[in-house]
Amino acid sequence: MNDLIINFTPTGMIPTKEVTPFVPILESEIVEDVFKAWELGITMVHIHARNPKTGESSNDIEIYGNIIEGIRSFAPDLVICVSLSGRIFKEFKDRAAPLELEGRLKPDMGSLTLSSLNFNKQASINEPKTIIGLAKRMKELGIMPELEAFDVGMLNFAKYLIKKEIISAPYYFNLIFGNIACAQADLLHAGIMVNDLPGNSIWSFGGIGDFQLMMNNIAIVFNGGVRVGLEDNIYFDAKRTKLAKNIDLIKRIHNIAGVHDRKIMSSKKLRKLLNLKDGNGSYGLL
Numbered sequence: 001m002n003d004l005i006i007n008f009t010p011t012g013m014i015p016t017k018e019v020t021p022f023v024p025i026l027e028s029e030i031v032e033d034v035f036k037a038w039e040l041g042i043t044m045v046h047i048h049a050r051n052p053k054t055g056e057s058s059n060d061i062e063i064y065g066n067i068i069e070g071i072r073s074f075a076p077d078l079v080i081c082v083s084l085s086g087r088i089f090k091e092f093k094d095r096a097a098p099l100e101l102e103g104r105l106k107p108d109m110g111s112l113t114l115s116s117l118n119f120n121k122q123a124s125i126n127e128p129k130t131i132i133g134l135a136k137r138m139k140e141l142g143i144m145p146e147l148e149a150f151d152v153g154m155l156n157f158a159k160y161l162i163k164k165e166i167i168s169a170p171y172y173f174n175l176i177f178g179n180i181a182c183a184q185a186d187l188l189h190a191g192i193m194v195n196d197l198p199g200n201s202i203w204s205f206g207g208i209g210d211f212q213l214m215m216n217n218i219a220i221v222f223n224g225g226v227r228v229g230l231e232d233n234i235y236f237d238a239k240r241t242k243l244a245k246n247i248d249l250i251k252r253i254h255n256i257a258g259v260h261d262r263k264i265m266s267s268k269k270l271r272k273l274l275n276l277k278d279g280n281g282s283y284g285l286l
Helices: 027-040 061-072 092-100 128-141 152-163 187-195 211-221 246-259 267-273
Strands: 006-008 044-047 079-082 109-113 144-149 171-177 201-207 225-228
Touching: 006 027, 006 246, 027 044, 027 061, 027 246, 044 061, 061 079, 061 092, 079 267, 092 128, 109 128, 128 144, 128 152, 144 152, 152 171, 152 187, 171 187, 187 211, 201 211, 211 225, 211 246, 225 246
Parallel strands: 006 044, 006 225, 044 079, 079 109, 109 144, 144 171, 171 201, 201 225
Antiparallel strands: none
16 A cells, blocks of 8 residues: 555544634535645545534534535545544434435544543543444444554454454554553554554554654555544644644645655545445445
């Protein structure tokens, strides 16, 4: 897999306009940032919905639908993943809501965090029954899980899901480093995580905060993909003197990829690798 997967994460659940004016909150802002990134070159996008009045995270299926509709108006084959995070929403029906979108609005993928974990100020609760329930619902609907692992234990749980035939190959993993209670951003942890992936896995590295650029660099050098955007990191520089715009972060990845002679993977190629439908009106798993 020499072509570079860019998994663009424009919004997330945490950054607010008070913290950075550049985080896209409104549906139109998210769509505009995705458009700019798509024009430059990305492979997939991982979206979060926000309440337009409060800026808080939302599981509103209409907001998700409007964002997806806006993106597909210009990028009908871009691979789209919706967030099913447990950081804010605890009930299964709330977590699973975005999966119920249909037709042209159907997401290709849904995020699946493989265990509970603590962030520095908050917990993300992912009970086994919830993880299994979300995975089964995605299987029923023909939506692929975007497997999120913050440590080796989460990879073990992925292998449990494989053994129980709840998820099936190929697998796409976001390996996320630098969280205070999980795998740290260094070569040892990165190597262990990649080594412990199940066979037939495609992976991207993400890094939290200051570690985003480091882990993106390591992934580019070692033939992986990258997860990049304001969801994980709002600063452009390690000294935190300059707030980043999403497009700045994407441009930097393009520059680094160019140095290492890696071209950006198209959505069309990723769809083939992951056994996804072709897009252009037909979405989710084959």
